[in-house]
Amino acid sequence: MRKAIIEIEFSNQVKEIAKIDTILSKVESIELIEILKIDFEKGLKIVLSNIIMEEVYTIDDIDFSEIAEIITILKRDGNKYTCLIKGQPPFSKYKGLKDLSKKFDLNIIWTTPSILSKEKMVISVIGTNEELQKFLKAIKLAANIIKISFQETNFEWQSVLSCLTDKQKELVIEAKKMGYYNYPRRIDTNKLAKKVGISKSTAIEHLRKAESRIINNIFAGY
Numbered sequence: 001m002r003k004a005i006i007e008i009e010f011s012n013q014v015k016e017i018a019k020i021d022t023i024l025s026k027v028e029s030i031e032l033i034e035i036l037k038i039d040f041e042k043g044l045k046i047v048l049s050n051i052i053m054e055e056v057y058t059i060d061d062i063d064f065s066e067i068a069e070i071i072t073i074l075k076r077d078g079n080k081y082t083c084l085i086k087g088q089p090p091f092s093k094y095k096g097l098k099d100l101s102k103k104f105d106l107n108i109i110w111t112t113p114s115i116l117s118k119e120k121m122v123i124s125v126i127g128t129n130e131e132l133q134k135f136l137k138a139i140k141l142a143a144n145i146i147k148i149s150f151q152e153t154n155f156e157w158q159s160v161l162s163c164l165t166d167k168q169k170e171l172v173i174e175a176k177k178m179g180y181y182n183y184p185r186r187i188d189t190n191k192l193a194k195k196v197g198i199s200k201s202t203a204i205e206h207l208r209k210a211e212s213r214i215i216n217n218i219f220a221g222y
Helices: 012-018 020-026 097-102 128-140 157-161 166-178 189-196 202-216
Strands: 002-008 027-039 044-053 069-075 078-089 110-115 121-127 145-150
Touching: 002 012, 002 128, 012 078, 020 027, 097 157, 110 128, 121 128, 128 145, 157 166, 157 202, 166 189, 189 202
Parallel strands: none
Antiparallel strands: 002 121, 002 145, 027 044, 027 110, 044 078, 069 078, 110 121
């Protein structure tokens, strides 16, 4: 199983159907939290999402008519609304839309990050290599793919370290054990380097590269 994080640009037809440009004229971003129900035969989606509005607008200014309905607003924090949303595209109005929807009925897990904003649209899914290839083929019918990144997915707590080399992983784990990441630190880079038997400059290089990889891995797509 692998996770694919795909940055896309929807076709003009999809933008028109989903009213993307209209929505983004008032919305800063829509971020998926969780998919609660999905039915590709009916085109039905029930999702939990964070909607961040532009400062001069409120959630009442969004026109979701024909494509979606805000079932309830669970929480508001300034211009961010946590909402339960039911989406259902207008199959009867657009020929071929139902057939397109069915092509996404695959044995995959829809996951996060999945974000719609003025800057980009990101979709993330988990599946086998075969299913991910089918998904990418389906995506190309509705959008241009800008960028793809893949991550190994083993569903274990150690997986966050899977992006590191063996030396980087060993040093980061030792640094954590010795209190390097405590505040204040219980050990400095010089002592940590001596502890694992490498030079200070090598330790700094390994730590910085490891930290960068972990951050980029965790926040891929954001």
